[in-house]
Amino acid sequence: MKIEDKLSSEYKYGFVTDIETEEFPKGLSEEIVRMISAKKNEPQWLLEYRLKAYRHWLTLTHPDWQYCKFPQINFQDIYYYSKPKSKKDVYKSLDDVDSELLETFEKLGINLTEQKRLMGVAVDAVFDSVSVGTTHKEELEKFGVIFCSIQEAVEKYPELVKKYLGTVVPYSDNYYAALNGAVFSDGSFVYIPKGVKCPLDLSTYFRINAKESGQFERTLIIADEGSYVNYLEGCTAPQRDENQLHAAIVELITLDNAEIKYSTVQNWYAGDKEGKGGIYNFVTKRGHCKGVNSKISWTQVEAGSAITWKYPSCVLIGEGSQGSFYSVALTNNYMQADTGTKMIHIGKNTKSTIISKGISAEKSQNVYRGLVKIMPSATGARNYSQCDSMLIGDQCAANTFPTIDVKNNTAIVEHEATTSKISADQIFYLQSRGFSAEKAISLIVNGFCKDVFKTLPLEFSVEAVKLIEMKLENSVG
Amino acid sequence: MNIQALAEVAEKKMSLSTGGVKDFRETHLELFKKKGLAPFDVNSYKYTNLSSFFEGLDYTPYEPDDSQIEKYQDERFTNIMFVDGVLQNQKINIPGLNLTGLEENFPLLYPELKETHGVSHLHHSLLATGIVLEVAKNTIIEKPIRILNLITKSGLNCATVFIKINSNSKVSILEENTDQSVSHGLINETYLQVEQGASLEHVQLTHAGATGLTHTSTYAYVKKDATYRSVILNLSGKLNRQNVKMELLESGAHGESYNLYFTSGSEQSDLNTCIEHKAADTTSNQIAKGILDEDSKGIFTGKIHIHPHAQRVAAAQLNKNLLLSKKAQVFSEPQLEIFADDVKCSHGSTTGQLSDDEVFYFQARGIPADKARTLLAQAFGIEIVLKIQNTLLKQRAQEFVMQALKNKFHLGGAK
Numbered sequence: 001m002k003i004e005d006k007l008s009s010e011y012k013y014g015f016v017t018d019i020e021t022e023e024f025p026k027g028l029s030e031e032i033v034r035m036i037s038a039k040k041n042e043p044q045w046l047l048e049y050r051l052k053a054y055r056h057w058l059t060l061t062h063p064d065w066q067y068c069k070f071p072q073i074n075f076q077d078i079y080y081y082s083k084p085k086s087k088k089d090v091y092k093s094l095d096d097v098d099s100e101l102l103e104t105f106e107k108l109g110i111n112l113t114e115q116k117r118l119m120g121v122a123v124d125a126v127f128d129s130v131s132v133g134t135t136h137k138e139e140l141e142k143f144g145v146i147f148c149s150i151q152e153a154v155e156k157y158p159e160l161v162k163k164y165l166g167t168v169v170p171y172s173d174n175y176y177a178a179l180n181g182a183v184f185s186d187g188s189f190v191y192i193p194k195g196v197k198c199p200l201d202l203s204t205y206f207r208i209n210a211k212e213s214g215q216f217e218r219t220l221i222i223a224d225e226g227s228y229v230n231y232l233e234g235c236t237a238p239q240r241d242e243n244q245l246h247a248a249i250v251e252l253i254t255l256d257n258a259e260i261k262y263s264t265v266q267n268w269y270a271g272d273k274e275g276k277g278g279i280y281n282f283v284t285k286r287g288h289c290k291g292v293n294s295k296i297s298w299t300q301v302e303a304g305s306a307i308t309w310k311y312p313s314c315v316l317i318g319e320g321s322q323g324s325f326y327s328v329a330l331t332n333n334y335m336q337a338d339t340g341t342k343m344i345h346i347g348k349n350t351k352s353t354i355i356s357k358g359i360s361a362e363k364s365q366n367v368y369r370g371l372v373k374i375m376p377s378a379t380g381a382r383n384y385s386q387c388d389s390m391l392i393g394d395q396c397a398a399n400t401f402p403t404i405d406v407k408n409n410t411a412i413v414e415h416e417a418t419t420s421k422i423s424a425d426q427i428f429y430l431q432s433r434g435f436s437a438e439k440a441i442s443l444i445v446n447g448f449c450k451d452v453f454k455t456l457p458l459e460f461s462v463e464a465v466k467l468i469e470m471k472l473e474n475s476v477g
Numbered sequence: 478m479n480i481q482a483l484a485e486v487a488e489k490k491m492s493l494s495t496g497g498v499k500d501f502r503e504t505h506l507e508l509f510k511k512k513g514l515a516p517f518d519v520n521s522y523k524y525t526n527l528s529s530f531f532e533g534l535d536y537t538p539y540e541p542d543d544s545q546i547e548k549y550q551d552e553r554f555t556n557i558m559f560v561d562g563v564l565q566n567q568k569i570n571i572p573g574l575n576l577t578g579l580e581e582n583f584p585l586l587y588p589e590l591k592e593t594h595g596v597s598h599l600h601h602s603l604l605a606t607g608i609v610l611e612v613a614k615n616t617i618i619e620k621p622i623r624i625l626n627l628i629t630k631s632g633l634n635c636a637t638v639f640i641k642i643n644s645n646s647k648v649s650i651l652e653e654n655t656d657q658s659v660s661h662g663l664i665n666e667t668y669l670q671v672e673q674g675a676s677l678e679h680v681q682l683t684h685a686g687a688t689g690l691t692h693t694s695t696y697a698y699v700k701k702d703a704t705y706r707s708v709i710l711n712l713s714g715k716l717n718r719q720n721v722k723m724e725l726l727e728s729g730a731h732g733e734s735y736n737l738y739f740t741s742g743s744e745q746s747d748l749n750t751c752i753e754h755k756a757a758d759t760t761s762n763q764i765a766k767g768i769l770d771e772d773s774k775g776i777f778t779g780k781i782h783i784h785p786h787a788q789r790v791a792a793a794q795l796n797k798n799l800l801l802s803k804k805a806q807v808f809s810e811p812q813l814e815i816f817a818d819d820v821k822c823s824h825g826s827t828t829g830q831l832s833d834d835e836v837f838y839f840q841a842r843g844i845p846a847d848k849a850r851t852l853l854a855q856a857f858g859i860e861i862v863l864k865i866q867n868t869l870l871k872q873r874a875q876e877f878v879m880q881a882l883k884n885k886f887h888l889g890g891a892k
Contacts, residue, residue: 391818409800
């Protein structure tokens with residue numbers, strides 16, 4: 001039995017919610033940018049920020065260094081704003097939210113109604129361009145934790161947003177950062193005050209539903225001195241033949257002794273077996289460890305998207321700050337992933353750890369691309385990187401492109417990488433002990449990813465294991 | 478020196494060639510005029526600014542100086558000498574070894590035009606002299622061959638070496654680049670063809686003066702069950718750019734690439750390697766090490782490309798860098814591109830300094846810190862030299878490496 005013959009997992013979240021939507025006309029222009037801003041009742045400074053970003057975007061050309069191939073994106077053929085139609089422009093509470101929407105999220109396993117919600121996790125649910133609801137707000141407010149949509153934050157806490165928005169990823173950072181800067185819609189805003197260990201895990205769930213639309217959310221998390229937060233992110237989209245664009249920005253800021261753990265389980269629709277359709281996931285994620293001994297940790301499980309192209313990064317500025325990146329990227333069919341991280345060491349005694357596991361099956365392409373940069377000021381910096389790739393099938397590809405720039409001799413930088421096919425001996429061993437080939441592969445793959453899964457919060461870890469199993473279901477032999 | 482001036486130099490030298498060589502040179506001169514020094518792959522030259530390579534160089538025609546030849550002869554080897562890019566009239570009288578000029582053998586095996594760097598266009602258009610060295614079938618040549626590039630005058634020089642090792646033959650070759658402390662540019666290209674079952678050991682040793690600029694490219698084509706071992710030692714020179722391309726074309730081909738570079742002052746060493754596994758059951762091993770002091774820079778870009786259907790391939794790559802000063806910089810860019818599934822590939826990269834614990838260990842046993850640091854640096858570097866199998870070549874390389882370690886670095890204490 002051939003491994004490839006059995007790779008035919010179904011995408012569980014491919015349904016479409018039939019809901020009336022309100023959309024702005026297709027295409028991108030200064031008018032659209034102004035319309036988005038007006039729709040959200042934004043202050044003048046934010047409109048100006050958007051316009052600056054838009055004008056900058058016009059001067060840029062699309063980058064071509066990435067390892068993924070896709071047809072030129074027609075930016076005039078995308079809806080930049082799509083919102084489920086409702087009596088009200090803003091959902092004041094969950095009672096305002098239409099039942100179809102709640103059902104959609106229920107189907108996805110996300111319960112927004114308070115009485116049934118999962119204990120211990122607060123959820124912000126984003127549907128196309130708007131946030132439909134945030135749970136546990138009151139409970140969090142008791143601790144001074146702010147957890148709401150960006151739109152709400154702009155209204156209620158303009159100082160905080162103004163102070164930090166765009167400081168980690170300025171609109172001039174790259175092509176898609178400029179695009180996002182111009183048209184960003186909802187996303188989550190989190191502020192953890194001094195000394196608070198956030199009592200709940202915070203979570204945002206992104207759902208793309210509308211056809212031919214793009215999702216351009218923006219997430220901003222600020223952890224003030226001595227605080228801690230565990231943040232989770234999940235995403236799905238319907239099964240469609242056209243490619244859809246998701247170009248988000250995530251900015252994290254940690255001040256002295258603060259810590260942010262950011263986990264993503266990404267399961268956007270990846271296209272069908274022939275590689276038709278699927279989401280283009282072009283995201284800029286970056287964190288600034290500004291304070292002394294602050295920490296940022298990125299964990300990602302990339303199992304969806306036709307193309308994943310992102311590099312969650314840490315800029316380690318504060319003395320003794322630490323960054324870590326744990327990633328599992330699984331590609332099958334015609335999926336392409338060009339992902340990795342950047343660790344920029346600026347402060348003294350900064351540390352970073354990179355663990356990346358890539359699994360490619362069938363005709364997919366999996367690329368690890370990483371940068372470790374030790375600046376002259378980063379005395380005593382330490383980095384450890386490990387990136388391993390596993391190949392299932394003889395038509396897939398795994399590439400590794402790490403870049404290591406060391407400008408300080410007291411730094412210790414280590415990098416290692418291995419690539420190999422899934423071991424026939426190990427499969428045989430498990431089979432001889434009564435496991436089916438499928439179960440054996442699933443066990444081996446999960447073992448391969450263990451270093452990453454163990455850093456995920458429990459619920460996510462279970463979900464990630466299931467997701468990998470599902471992707472490889474019927475897949476292996 | 479700008480593109481225009483360089484092109485003029487090539488035009489002036491054009492009359493030295495005839496026939497196929499002339500046509501070849503003219504083609505490349507046109508391409509050079511059009512494209513300049515641009516590499517075919519933008520990223521491959523991102524750390525090295527080539528325009529500075531040619532600055533302040535004059536081209537002065539060579540006048541033979543026979544006294545030089547005697548001095549640099551070494552009886553232990555079969556010597557072939559280029560002085561300022563011009564082949565000295567040497568006869569070789571060894572059975573199974575055939576030395577001829579480029580003209581007799583043209584056209585030769587060159588990489589495709591689209592994979593040609595701007596520097597190669599310049600090199601090809603300047604191509605005045607070169608040699609073709611052929612080892613006959615089933616021949617083992619005991620005495621190592623030494624090809625010396627000696628630079629005595631300031632200027633821009635080029636040399637081309639073609640080596641063909643026919644099936645089941647074995648030979649060791651040393652290519653040595655050195656100068657008499659004059660500022661110069663040397664563009665060298667070496668093409669190697671290792672036929673079925675043959676074995677070639679190829680050592681390249683560069684110990685130029687402080688102002689020497691060296692740009693060497695090595696292309697190796699390895700056939701069925703053949704072995705190619707490349708050991709490259711770049712011990713000094715203002716700028717050393719080394720391109721290595723190894724193509725393992727048929728099953729059973731085995732390639733090894735070992736590199737050691739030392740830099741201090743404002744020197745820069747840029748090593749760019751590419752190992753192509755184009756057939757199944759091919760293997761390769763690569764180790765690149767650098768010791769860097771003062772303001773110097775070291776760059777390592779190493780690609781391992783495993784083509785589709787090249788199954789059962791094993792490829793290992795390791796890059797280690799030792800920084801001795803605060804200002805030294807290392808850029809390390811390993812790249813694995815794998816398009817087959819039944820493979821074992823690994824790469825590793827480390828950058829660090831001498832371990833205080835290890836120095837302390839020595840001191841606790843009565844060995845002073847400076848001596849301990851020297852020993853540790855030697856141990857770090859000598860690993861590459863010990864990969865050379867031919868005893869004579871190993872000895873010669875060891876002498877130079879030890880000397881360079883002693884003279885070049887400040888191992889006496891904290892710097």
